[in-house]
Amino acid sequence: MNAGEPTTADGRESLRDRALDALTVARERTALLTSCVDDGELTAQHSPLMSPLVWDLAHIGNQEEQWLWRAVAGQEALRPEIDSLYDAFEHPRATRPTLPLLPPDEARAYAADVRTRVLDVLASTPLTGRPLLDEGFAFGMIAQHEQQHDETMLITHQLRRGPAALTAPPPPATHTGGPLPTEVLVPGGPFTMGTSDEPWALDNERPAHTTLVPAFCIDTVPVTNGSYMAFLADGGYTERRWWRPEGWAQIREHGIVAPLFWHRDGGQWLRRRFGVTEPVPEEEPVLHVSWYEADAYARWAGRRLPTEAEWEKAARHDPASGRSRRYPWGDADPGPEHANLGQRHLRPAPAGSYPAGASPLGVRQLIGDVWEWTASDFLPYPGFTAFPYKEYSEVFFGPAHKVLRGGSFAVDPVACRGTFRNWDLPVRRQIFSGFRTARSAELD
Known part of the structure; x- marks a missing residue:
């Protein structure tokens, strides 16, 4: 503190x-x-x-x-x-x-x-x-x-089933420029991960420590529904080679063939969203996928999920100054121009939205819209101390839980920072989870 x-x-x-x-x-x-x-x-x-x-x-x-x-x-x-x-x-x-x-x-x-x-x-x-x-x-x-x-x-x-009980306007159309690059190169080197001076940061975000991250490339925007549909169309849920053994067992046991709340109607994918059935919008980040689904898509795409350290470096590191920001856009608290947070909208914004919230390297929507699965297990940082009770974080540390980063449209700004760490079981799909992919730069 x-x-x-x-x-x-x-x-x-x-x-x-x-x-x-x-x-x-x-x-x-x-x-x-x-x-x-x-x-x-x-x-x-x-x-x-x-x-x-x-x-x-x-x-x-x-x-x-x-x-x-x-x-x-x-x-x-x-x-x-x-x-x-x-x-x-x-x-x-x-x-x-x-x-x-x-x-x-x-x-x-x-x-x-x-x-x-x-x-x-x-x-x-x-x-x-x-x-x-x-x-x-x-x-x-x-x-x-x-x-x-x-x-x-x-x-x-x-x-819950039944008619809609909640309503909200759609996110504003904030991306008016041309096509964005598919990925962004994040230079290798050390950066400061975590925090020691964010007053309301929770124990698992602490302490700040230097982490060395080799150069990598990360998707400019989260993986979209349209891109995920290509995975489905290519038999992604029927090809065992893309799946971890536990993930393959999970989708076979439960008959999973698409993200949660999706169903096929003729030639069209539909989804149920807060009591409304609607066509799946191809431009939005994919939502309600498990870690296993995200990992399988990344393998199919010839890529991988970013590590937690890679995600945070992409979100916080400023190459010009060498310092870590509170948020991708700087140190100011989130505003409606920066990110889709606080239940203002009951859906993710189209990929490429919120240019004012981009990182110094141009990565977008790292905060808000969808929680992003990372490749990393939920583990303590060096020097971690449980505070004020071990049941908040410590009892969940280990390989059973995977880290999610960045928040979603359902997260309030008070509970979302560039250092904020969420975690869940890799089978979870009801959460507002999506992902983006990465690759090691030395593959160039």
Whole structure:
């Protein structure tokens, strides 16, 4: 963490305002995601892969109570009897509907009561003196936690059947130039990976360390639906040679023949997107593919998935200055001109969009639109220290989980940075995941 609170009154108020804004934006999104369907939909389990929406709602309130009301403010527990119900490690998602969960009205009232108390804590607590409070970290952590569950709830909305409950305008058409290069060369050499001074960065993003990355080429834009259709048309799901053994077993066992939510109607691919069935737009990045599918496509294309270090170097390294930026476009927080974030749109933008968000070398859409699978296992950085609890990251380290980078249209800016690391099992398809490919430059 950064040591100490800003020394001026204006600095302290600015930090409090930032925390207040992050908490408020997250709660407004939670309210939208849980008010657009009736109570029956809130308590139903729309997929065994996901919790009932009402579980997420009360879990958000319970985590806020545990960390901000109890740990930060030192107050007695409000509802200690529900802690185990909303412990994500104690109860797998598939079994949560069998628990005696708070009904919707009670869950809303509980989360609202916690929030009222927490806002008083934020207004009166010095944002310094211990690591949990320095730079308002605990408040930023809880805002990110709520936004992460909002993304999870949005996934549940995508999985639910029935008419659309959410609407949003399409992303703006921001690419007006000519054709983009297929790939970008990223020069070899060291760069600074991770961070030691981003105030709200989570433990797995830390510490900053020098990483040597040989020269490589990376796709200018994420792989599109149109390109993925070529893989399908060439028998990509029937040719064992493109697939890892585990991936081949997965698609054969489950009869997988295309990205999740796609189906064939005559000569056309259609998809289901938040309750609407529509033709698959060829210009958008492909979505809802597993790591195994991404890896198989890359092999078919004669390429590979980028490593996590390659992805971050492409996103953050500025060859002119030699420094690592917070984001591809610089150090400024994301704006709507930079990236498709924050659920402003319920779909990825066409490939090549957001030129203002390009990296110094011209790689586009590294932030937002779709989470991008990398080739790397989820592992700790050198010098990693779990903070403030090992269950956030440490228990997931190892070869079972693959790293995703960059965020998606479902991610709020508070939970998305050039250093932000996501991870999931390589079979996962319900998440808002896509990918881009790379190759080693020495192949030239």
